[in-house]
Amino acid sequence: MEKISTMLAKMRSLKSATMSAHESRDIYFKTLFADPYGFKNKTYDWGGENTFIYFALVVYSLGVATLLTLEAKGIIPTINPLIYLAFLFAVFIELLGKVVFSWCIHRFKIKINYVRKLALRPWRKLKIYVITLFFVVGGKDAVHIICMLFFLDQLKTIFTEWNVIRRKLPILAYAFVAWDRIEDRPYTLRYDMLEDILRFVVYLPFIIIFGKASIIIMIPNLINEFGDGLAEPVGLRFGRHKYRTRSLWYDGKFWNGDFQRSLEGSAMVYIISIAVLLLYHDLFTSTQLIVSLVFLPIIMTVAEAFSPHTNDGPMLALTGCSFLWVTLNYV
Incomplete structure (x- = not known):
């Protein structure tokens, strides 16, 4: 017990150079408003970033060109124009949301981390899957x-x-504030796109095999967006027992940086893993549901x-999809 108490005490006193702006609200907003777009930091x-983007x-x-060519040759079905319209509408809502929440950050001094995870992230990350759920009947037809x-x-x-582009269009620079966490600068765009492609690479084989609406895909996605989405705001606001994590790339080095998470986060x-499993309880047998409720929340939390x-x-995608595939096929 003494060792546990000592460990928890160390977690409560843990400091992070990368996360130093979060030491107080005054420090945070002084840092943010001194350089809201990150362009002044030499x-x-x-x-x-430019090399990555090229x-x-x-x-x-x-x-895009490859898929359009395959469509033109009749190798894959033509995509319904309504899907493109739905995508454009979803993008408009996303951009409008970024502008509105950027204003909220400036006006009401709300931390970017809260706005990003609680307001913007679910829509931003789930919209392409939501669109296919509404517009595509055949599950495996959704792949292309x-x-x-x-x-x-x-x-x-x-x-x-x-x-x-943000330097040339001030409205985009202003909107990006709602997504651009201070501790991630100047890697925010690279981090975001790298996570997107890695998630896509994990989910795509499962979508090809099981279809767009399979619980093997939907459950990890929901846990990711709402479980991880709550983890950061809860950790920042209520987290007292912190532990370190690193980034794949930071300050010119692999597996570098000094970031923090918390037990509370x-x-x-x-908790969200349990809630999502219960939401889909009718798609499991009794044994599968019990096994999932016992093991999946722990596995996802550790991941x-x-x-x-x-x-x-x-x-979370790889761990969740793999566990559910094994459970649904062998339990």
Whole structure:
């Protein structure tokens, strides 16, 4: 017990240089308002972002061109124009939300972390899957549509969040404040796009095999967006027992940085995992549901705790989809 008490005491006193802006509200908003767009900091490596974006721009443009060519040759079905209209509407809502919540951050001094996870992230990350749920009848027919929407969504991210464009269009710079956590700068765009592609790579094989609406895909997605979505705000507001995590890339080095999570925040992943499983309880046998309720919340919580900063999504996807596939087929 004494060792546990000592460990918890160390967690309560843990400090982080990367997260230093969060030591007080005064420090946080003084730091933010002194350079809201991150353009004044001469130490930021924007050249690294530019190189990343040039490569991504080529890859995603080729992806769109390839799918359009396959459509033109009749190899894959033509995508319903209504799907593109729905996507454009979803993007408009996302951009409008970023502008509105950026105003809220400036006006009411709400931390970016709260707005990003509680208001913007679920819509931003789930919209391409939601669109296919509404517009595509056949589950496996959704594969090329999800691929197209994913490529377009990544291009949207480039053209609305790349520092080169934000410098020329002040409204986009202003909107990006609602997404651009202080501790992530200047890597925010790279972190976001890297997590997106890794999540996509994990989910796509499961979508191909099981279809767009399979609980093998939906349950991990919901746990990710709402469990992890609550973990950060709860951790920042109520987290007293903190532990360290690193990023895949920070300050020119792999597996670097000094980021923090908390036991209180990670507990949200556990709670939401139980809630989502109960929401889909009728799709399990009694034995499958009991096994899932016992093991999946623990597995997902551990996966979130040990995953790299900003890359917990792919870890939760891989862990959750794999566990549910095994459970539904062998339990």
